[in-house]
Amino acid sequence: MDLIQDDYKITLEVFEGPLDLLLYLIKKDEVDIYDIPIGRVTDQYMEYLKLMKVLDLNIAGDFIVMSATLMLIKSRMLLPAESRPDMEEEDAEDPRWDLVRQLVEYKKFKDAADHLEDLELHMENVFGRESEHVELGTPPDVDLRDASIFDLISSLNDALGRVQEEDLQEIFAEEYTVSQKITYIVENLKRMKRLSITDLFTGMKSRQEIICTFLAVLELIKLNRIAAVQEDHFGTIMVEPREPEKDGIEALEEEGIVGGELL
Amino acid sequence: MSESTVDVLPELKQIVGALLFAAKEPLSIKRMRKAMIETGNGFSGPYEQYAKATDAQIKGALEELQEDLAKAKLGLDVAKVADAYRLQNDAACGPFVRALLEKNQTMRLSKPALETLAIVAYRQPCLRSEIEEVRGVSVDAVLRKLIDMQLVRVVRRSELPGRPWLFGTTQRFLEHFGINTIEDLPGSSELKRAMPEEGQKQSTETFPEMEKELSEKKPSAEATEDESVAALNEEIKGAEEAAEEGLES
Numbered sequence: 350m351d352l353i354q355d356d357y358k359i360t361l362e363v364f365e366g367p368l369d370l371l372l373y374l375i376k377k378d379e380v381d382i383y384d385i386p387i388g389r390v391t392d393q394y395m396e397y398l399k400l401m402k403v404l405d406l407n408i409a410g411d412f413i414v415m416s417a418t419l420m421l422i423k424s425r426m427l428l429p430a431e432s433r434p435d436m437e438e439e440d441a442e443d444p445r446w447d448l449v450r451q452l453v454e455y456k457k458f459k460d461a462a463d464h465l466e467d468l469e470l471h472m473e474n475v476f477g478r479e480s481e482h483v484e485l486g487t488p489p490d491v492d493l494r495d496a497s498i499f500d501l502i503s504s505l506n507d508a509l510g511r512v513q514e515e516d517l518q519e520i521f522a523e524e525y526t527v528s529q530k531i532t533y534i535v536e537n538l539k540r541m542k543r544l545s546i547t548d549l550f551t552g553m554k555s556r557q558e559i560i561c562t563f564l565a566v567l568e569l570i571k572l573n574r575i576a577a578v579q580e581d582h583f584g585t586i587m588v589e590p591r592e593p594e595k596d597g598i599e600a601l602e603e604e605g606i607v608g609g610e611l612l
Numbered sequence: 613m614s615e616s617t618v619d620v621l622p623e624l625k626q627i628v629g630a631l632l633f634a635a636k637e638p639l640s641i642k643r644m645r646k647a648m649i650e651t652g653n654g655f656s657g658p659y660e661q662y663a664k665a666t667d668a669q670i671k672g673a674l675e676e677l678q679e680d681l682a683k684a685k686l687g688l689d690v691a692k693v694a695d696a697y698r699l700q701n702d703a704a705c706g707p708f709v710r711a712l713l714e715k716n717q718t719m720r721l722s723k724p725a726l727e728t729l730a731i732v733a734y735r736q737p738c739l740r741s742e743i744e745e746v747r748g749v750s751v752d753a754v755l756r757k758l759i760d761m762q763l764v765r766v767v768r769r770s771e772l773p774g775r776p777w778l779f780g781t782t783q784r785f786l787e788h789f790g791i792n793t794i795e796d797l798p799g800s801s802e803l804k805r806a807m808p809e810e811g812q813k814q815s816t817e818t819f820p821e822m823e824k825e826l827s828e829k830k831p832s833a834e835a836t837e838d839e840s841v842a843a844l845n846e847e848i849k850g851a852e853e854a855a856e857e858g859l860e861s
Contacts, residue, residue: 365724366749411749455746457803461734462726464798468789469720474706475691475790476713477698478636 365498367415368455370397373499375452377583382452385445387426391419400502400509404564422448500579501546504586505563508550512559525558530565538575538590546577546586621658624665624673625680629699632677638696638787641670694786695793728754729763729785733794734803737767737778740847752844755779759840763788766840777843 374393375382398416401408425444443449537544546566553559566588569575578587622630631644645665652663674697678690687705690697701709721729728751731743743751758764767780781794791797 366747368748415748451746451748455748457799458727458730458734458746461730461797461799461803462723465726465730465733465789466721466723468791469726471703472788472790473720474703474710475700476706476709477638477700478633 367394367412368452369497370394370412370499371415371448371452372456372459373497377503382456383449385449387419387423387445391416391423394419396506397499397502400506404502404505404560404567406498418448500583500586501563501566501577503583504546504550505559508547508553508559508563509556511550512554512556524555525561527561527564527568530558530562531569534562534565534569534575534588538588543587543589546588549588624662624669625676627662628670628673628697629677632690632697632699635698638693638698640696641667641674643696644670691790692792693790694783724751724754725758729758729781732758732764732779733781733785733797736780736794737770738780739770739772739776739778740844741776743779756841756844759844764840766843777847 371390371394374390374397375385378386378389378393380386380390395416398408398412401412422444534544534549537549549562549566550559553562566575566577570577573591575588576591578589579585580587627648628644631639631647645667648662648665648670652660674690681688681690687702689700689702691700724747727747728743731746732738735742740751740755743755755764759766761784762782763785764779765782767778769775770778786792786794
């Protein structure tokens with residue numbers, strides 16, 4: 350057996366890509382997609398990327414590629430139009446154009462996906478004579494349907510912002526673990542039924558504690574034990590328990606996270 | 613038995629209603645017509661007229677039935693799914709049906725899966741690289757899952773270098789979302805890439821041809837899930853090898 354059972358690492362796949370993050374930032378700041386303030390967006394993008402790395406989320410290399418693209422666009426924007434290095438013929442073109450075109454096209458397909466989602470919801474209520482739905486195979490691993498991963502990271506960013514800068518020289522023992530925080534959240538939800546994500550972070554003083562709590566939230570979402578719900582765009586994220594499901598409990602026990610009862 | 617004991621001959625509308633009720637799967641007009649021809653030939657006399665029913669007449673009867681059901685508020689509806697008709701409940705009564713059938717836990721697709729499906733649906737037949745271009749991320753895992761769920765299939769190889777596979781949606785995709793044809797998706801002209809339409813045959817053939825086609829259709833219509841997965845695996849492996857070679861050289 351492993352010596353340290355608590356030292357368990359989260360492997361959460363981030364299914365959203367760099368384009369999702371950019372669209373998220375654009376929407377959050379209510380900026381015009383055809384006139385993106387590239388400097389500001391790049392800074393924010395890098396900030397989120399940094400947090401995702403801190404969380405050790407399994408982010409795709411595409412995120413890094415996009416940051417390079419953003420930097421390139423940003424540097425080109427700094428040059429006056431006439432002195433931009435002659436990139437083929439179209440150097441007069443706005444350096445942001447390729448990205449904008451890609452974002453707009455992606456947005457259209459996201460809308461189309463929303464439409465499919467509506468149809469799917471409608472079809473849940475429709476049965477034919479065969480009296481069964483088209484049975485789909487295994488469910489997707491993660492379903493951050495309600496609040497996107499970027500919404501969650503944004504709340505983490507806020508929580509970390511409230512913490513005073515730690516003395517970087519200090520060496521501390523690992524006081525908090527993800528499994529401990531999972532129990533904490535589960536216990537709390539048993540009493541409260543519904544918690545805002547900011548409430549979860551109140552009173553926490555160290556970055557490590559906040560990050561552990563956050564990872565616990567992600568893990569519980571992944572296991573479908575809780576749902577992160579958001580009433581409006583960029584509104585408060587509420588955490589609530591999901592219907593108990595056998596799979597989830599089994600998975601938790603399997604991974605040795607919890608010995609005791611859950612919800 | 614060559615003669616019916618029924619005095620009053622049923623209307624076409626009644627017959628299609630009965631057929632839909634009895635069928636365990638969506639029925640195409642062609643299959644309904646086949647049943648009518650067989651009945652008409654089997655029973656002599658006045659039943660022969662049913663053998664002469666045209667596709668247009670059957671379609672009209674279906675529409676009439678649909679209207680009647682809606683007007684009478686019977687909790688039933690005739691829907692056209694994947695170019696076939698089926699009897700289904702009104703969506704408003706869905707919760708009750710779900711409770712009866714104990715289908716309370718429904719499986720929904722994740723956002724990335726829906727996005728990938730949307731791209732495949734509008735752009736089909738399309739390459740894996742085209743999906744990745746739009747989404748800006750690798751889609752291997754999602755695509756594999758969609759093939760597992762039989763919502764996406766391999767259509768054929770493209771003529772491009774390396775002959776990568778082209779992907780498209782399945783009949784099951786249409787059934788899952790309750791869509792009649794891909795053209796019914798909103799904004800399809802805008803999102804679709806211009807492509808030559810594959811010749812669609814008109815239903816003018818005679819009975820023996822029809823029967824032949826119906827019997828052949830099932831097995832050959834779509835690449836199976838296993839074939840599709842194998843194709844995807846092969847392609848990914850190929851791409852990885854190419855990447856490795858590129859690194860080495």
